[in-house]
Amino acid sequence: MNDASGNPAAAQADSRRLRAPGWVFPALLLAVLILSVLRFDLIESLLGIRARGLLVSRIPLWELALQHLGLVAASSAAAVPIALGLGIAAVRFSESGLRALLVAAGSAAQTFPSAAVLALSVPLAGFGFAPTFLALSLYGMLPVLHNTIAGLEGVPEAAVDAARGMGMRPRQVLIRVQLPLALPVILAGVRTSVVINTAAATLGAAMGAGGLGLPIISGIRSFDPALILRGAVPSALLALFADASLRRLEDRARRAAGGKPDGRGA
Amino acid sequence: MIRFRNIVKSYGSARAVDGADLEIAPGELCVLIGPSGCGKSTLLRTANRMVEPDSGEVFVDGRPVREHPPEELRRGIGYVIQSVGLFPHMTVGDNVAVVPRLLGIDKGEIAGRVDRMLELVGLSPEWSSRWPRELSGGEAQRVGVARALAADPPILLMDEPFGSVDPLTRVRLQREFLAIQRRLHKTVLFVTHDVEEAIRLADRIAVMRSGRILRHATPEEFVATDAEDFVGEFLGLEYGVEILSRRRVREVLRPAAEIGSDPGAPSIRAEASLKEALGLMAARRVECLSVTDGEGRRAGSLRMEDVLGTWKACP
Numbered sequence: 001m002n003d004a005s006g007n008p009a010a011a012q013a014d015s016r017r018l019r020a021p022g023w024v025f026p027a028l029l030l031a032v033l034i035l036s037v038l039r040f041d042l043i044e045s046l047l048g049i050r051a052r053g054l055l056v057s058r059i060p061l062w063e064l065a066l067q068h069l070g071l072v073a074a075s076s077a078a079a080v081p082i083a084l085g086l087g088i089a090a091v092r093f094s095e096s097g098l099r100a101l102l103v104a105a106g107s108a109a110q111t112f113p114s115a116a117v118l119a120l121s122v123p124l125a126g127f128g129f130a131p132t133f134l135a136l137s138l139y140g141m142l143p144v145l146h147n148t149i150a151g152l153e154g155v156p157e158a159a160v161d162a163a164r165g166m167g168m169r170p171r172q173v174l175i176r177v178q179l180p181l182a183l184p185v186i187l188a189g190v191r192t193s194v195v196i197n198t199a200a201a202t203l204g205a206a207m208g209a210g211g212l213g214l215p216i217i218s219g220i221r222s223f224d225p226a227l228i229l230r231g232a233v234p235s236a237l238l239a240l241f242a243d244a245s246l247r248r249l250e251d252r253a254r255r256a257a258g259g260k261p262d263g264r265g266a
Numbered sequence: 267m268i269r270f271r272n273i274v275k276s277y278g279s280a281r282a283v284d285g286a287d288l289e290i291a292p293g294e295l296c297v298l299i300g301p302s303g304c305g306k307s308t309l310l311r312t313a314n315r316m317v318e319p320d321s322g323e324v325f326v327d328g329r330p331v332r333e334h335p336p337e338e339l340r341r342g343i344g345y346v347i348q349s350v351g352l353f354p355h356m357t358v359g360d361n362v363a364v365v366p367r368l369l370g371i372d373k374g375e376i377a378g379r380v381d382r383m384l385e386l387v388g389l390s391p392e393w394s395s396r397w398p399r400e401l402s403g404g405e406a407q408r409v410g411v412a413r414a415l416a417a418d419p420p421i422l423l424m425d426e427p428f429g430s431v432d433p434l435t436r437v438r439l440q441r442e443f444l445a446i447q448r449r450l451h452k453t454v455l456f457v458t459h460d461v462e463e464a465i466r467l468a469d470r471i472a473v474m475r476s477g478r479i480l481r482h483a484t485p486e487e488f489v490a491t492d493a494e495d496f497v498g499e500f501l502g503l504e505y506g507v508e509i510l511s512r513r514r515v516r517e518v519l520r521p522a523a524e525i526g527s528d529p530g531a532p533s534i535r536a537e538a539s540l541k542e543a544l545g546l547m548a549a550r551r552v553e554c555l556s557v558t559d560g561e562g563r564r565a566g567s568l569r570m571e572d573v574l575g576t577w578k579a580c581p
């Protein structure tokens with residue numbers, strides 16, 4: 001197609017050879033994450049700092065990390081399917097006003113500080129895991145809902161028209177055409193949701209839900225930056241890992257949706 | 267085969283279709299033509315219930331379409347649109363196989379059918395594993411036609427199917443489609459706003475304006491149209507020349523035996539159209555051409571009066 005830049009096939013092969021396989025970066029992040037929760041002292045000595053230890057929790061860091069992971073995983077597992085379902089319903093029954101309602105509610109909720117959402121869910125669900133799970137689930141729904149609507153509405157009109165005109169039932173149009181084509185955008189919403197919730201879950205410590213927020217809160221109380229890092233660094237690494245691996249999934253979905261040449265079938 | 271009876275469809279206060287009547291005989295290729303926005307697509311889409319008319323009735327095979335569940339009706343009617351609407355996440359083969367799969371035809375049969383359909387539109391079976399993004403506009407349109415024909419529907423609805431390709435590709439696609447139609451004899455409703463396309467393809471032309479069918483006749487019958495009224499004005503004064511593209515020189519030539527030779531007359535192939543012949547006469551300022559057959563031998567001559575007299579003799 002563009003011979004100006006030399007032989008395109010050769011150029012493509014070159015860039016493929018030079019680029020590391022997609023899983024290398026997420027795997028690297030995972031390794032650093034695991035290392036950081038097992039041997040945070042290594043990172044501390046690398047930075048030349050040490051937590052003073054006044055308020056250091058007796059719970060080991062890896063256990064806090066697992067609690068954190070559990071919170072994020074559970075809330076995302078609840079948020080994603082619900083938001084996906086709501087998004088599909090919003091687009092399918094857009095005349096009913098459901099779409100307008102959900103978009104308005106979603107935008108309003110997005111402007112609400114996550115700390116306040118967490119605090120307000122305590123009177124609803126008590127103390128501990130439940131209110132944090134509830135708040136994170138609600139909060140995590142927003143990007144998925146938003147992207148599901150945007151993704152479905154972004155599917156080329158012609159593809160949907162052709163699908164209907166060829167005799168697909170509404171459900172077949174959704175499953176065979178609209179969802180596969182919207183998937184990259186929906187997955188981008190899932191990624192945003194998981195990354196935001198990984199950070200927001202640190203607030204769960206104040207609600208008694210444990211997790212990597214615990215050292216952060218203790219560090220703030222005892223003016224101990226090193227202790228804050230003990231929670232913040234693994235939490236950030238977890239968010240980066242989630243971002244990198246979900247991005248990979250997203251790229252794959254984008255290729256499957258026919259968006260980008262990848263040499264398949266060529 | 268398809269009959270539209272007094273179809274009315276409004277969007278808000280605007281009438282997109284305003285009492286349209288049209289009947290398409292079995293095996294006939296009817297070209298629906300009219301200015302943009304006159305309601306062609308809306309009328310076409312009432313035939314497969316993509317649009318439900320406010321009043322009036324569409325009959326397919328004598329039965330009102332509203333008696334069929336829309337999905338089942340649509341699976342029996344081929345549908346080609348200007349934007350093609352190939353599914354970008356499916357290979358060419360999977361695109362072509364969509365309707366046969368919806369109909370539950372078995373796998374082995376579908377694979378063979380996909381290959382046959384691709385061949386029909388001039389693509390080899392290897393195209394089956396390609397992706398829509400790898401296709402040129404013309405190739406995508408071919409796949410669109412193959413997809414519409416895959417379940418062998420007796421009826422085809424084509425909404426400006428060759429509207430988005432370059433003029434050369436367009437003429438080639440028209441010629442190929444005409445060849446397919448001569449073999450398959452589908453009942454076709456073909457929408458366009460291009461007069462030349464209508465003349466090349468149509469068994470009958472229906473001229474539409476402001477939601478109504480003004481006139482429905484063979485392309486030859488339109489020659490006698492008054493240039494002053496809307497139909498004549500829309501078709502344009504070139505219509506009388508364009509219509510000559512439907513006939514070949516060999517159909518009207520005077521055999522060499524009948525008349526003497528014309529030394530110095532420019533020569534033209536017997537397979538050329540009368541429009542080309544007239545063009546050559548105009549360019550060379552002559553009233554007589556020497557006609558050659560496929561092997562380049564002289565087959566006869568063609569006079570301007572023969573060209574001008576042709577459509578009078580048409581049925």
Ligand SMILES: Nc1ncnc2c1ncn2[C@@H]1O[C@H](COP(=O)(O)OP(=O)(O)O)[C@@H](O)[C@H]1O
Pocket residue numbers: 277280281282300301302303304305306307308309
């Ligand atoms: N779904 C729709 N909603 C509102 N107006 C429409 C819709 N479809 C068509 N129209 C209007 O109806 C008229 C006829 O449209 P159409 O049948 O697409 O015309 P054509 O195919 O002849 O260009 C146009 O004015 C168009 O704007």
Ligand SMILES: [Mg+2]
Pocket residue numbers: 306307308425
């Ligand atoms: Mg149209």
